[in-house]
Amino acid sequence: MIAWRALVTAVLLAALPLWPWMTQYYLLLAFDALLFGAIAMSLDLLMGYTGLVSFGHAAFYGLGAYATAVLLERGVLSLWACLGFAVVVVGLYALIVSYFATSRRGIYFALLTLIFAEVVYTFFRYTQTFGGSDGIQGLPEAMLLPGLPIDTPLKKYYLVLGYLAVAYVVCRTVVSSHFGRVLVAIRENEDRARFLGYNVQRYKMAVCLVSALLTGLAGAIYPIRAAYATPDLMLWTESGEFIISVMIGGLGTLVGPIIGGAFFTILRDKVSSYVDWYFIVIGAVLIVIVLFMPRGLLGLRRLFTRPWRATA
Numbered sequence: 001m002i003a004w005r006a007l008v009t010a011v012l013l014a015a016l017p018l019w020p021w022m023t024q025y026y027l028l029l030a031f032d033a034l035l036f037g038a039i040a041m042s043l044d045l046l047m048g049y050t051g052l053v054s055f056g057h058a059a060f061y062g063l064g065a066y067a068t069a070v071l072l073e074r075g076v077l078s079l080w081a082c083l084g085f086a087v088v089v090v091g092l093y094a095l096i097v098s099y100f101a102t103s104r105r106g107i108y109f110a111l112l113t114l115i116f117a118e119v120v121y122t123f124f125r126y127t128q129t130f131g132g133s134d135g136i137q138g139l140p141e142a143m144l145l146p147g148l149p150i151d152t153p154l155k156k157y158y159l160v161l162g163y164l165a166v167a168y169v170v171c172r173t174v175v176s177s178h179f180g181r182v183l184v185a186i187r188e189n190e191d192r193a194r195f196l197g198y199n200v201q202r203y204k205m206a207v208c209l210v211s212a213l214l215t216g217l218a219g220a221i222y223p224i225r226a227a228y229a230t231p232d233l234m235l236w237t238e239s240g241e242f243i244i245s246v247m248i249g250g251l252g253t254l255v256g257p258i259i260g261g262a263f264f265t266i267l268r269d270k271v272s273s274y275v276d277w278y279f280i281v282i283g284a285v286l287i288v289i290v291l292f293m294p295r296g297l298l299g300l301r302r303l304f305t306r307p308w309r310a311t312a
Contacts (some may be wrong), residue, residue: 048252057112064219090216135230250296
């Protein structure tokens with residue numbers, strides 16, 4: 001049933017550009033919505049399935065963006081080289097962060113991820129080698145293959161759609177495996193999981209690394225759409241928006257955060273086009289969801305089918 005639903009959703013998303021009202025503006029908005037949803041889904045591996053709240057995911061996102069920007073600025077236009085470099089850069093950083101952060105629980109884990117992210121943000125904010133506060137601007141188009149640039153909103157949309165599909169398969173495989181069931185056990189009772197013989201810190205580090213790499217790859221794709229990378233991508237507020245997206249969609253569901261990320265992106269875009277204080281509106285929406293829809297937007301459907309629960 002899940003496979004059929006995923007296949008139907010993929011077909012509908014692939015056919016979305018064929019709709020007559022899908023202008024270039026809406027294609028780029030759809031790009032942002034799917035990218036944000038994919039990042040929220042990767043964060044859900046930590047929040048929904050492992051019980052870890054990360055306030056530092058923006059650093060993975062920003063490092064991935066800078067990895068692409070640095071190569072494009074220097075004339076390395078291959079998409080695959082950019083993605084590979086992002087995996088290396090984000091992976092090394094994630095190993096350091098996860099090693100120290102997973103040695104602590106609860107709020108201390110969240111604070112450590114935030115502290116590391118702030119260090120990275122400050123470094124790029126005040127280092128002129130990477131453009132300082134202006135970042136790296138005016139990037140050329142990346143190449144999917146030699147002679148095949150990703151130079152139109154349509155190509156960029158299908159690029160992010162392909163990334164979302166791969167990320168979903170990876171996340172679904174993780175949560176459906178024995179590894180995913182151990183993550184849920186850690187979320188429910190970390191001491192009992194440790195008593196059963198599982199190396200809890202190693203499992204936490206592994207899921208942190210998977211989540212970070214997926215977020216970093218999303219960041220590596222972003223400059224292909226925006227033609228820049230700035231330190232603002234690493235701000236703690238960006239991490240907060242990822243967390244909000246997960247909560248809006250529904251913890252421990254994978255699909256829910258995708259919906260939440262897309263909903264948040266579209267809501268922010270539409271409200272900000274009318275008022276400057278759009279975050280007040282977004283905050284009000286979040287309050288309503290937390291108070292009256294604690295299971296998120298996806299939980300509305302499950303109210304009429306079966307009791308909601310986060311399972312591996």
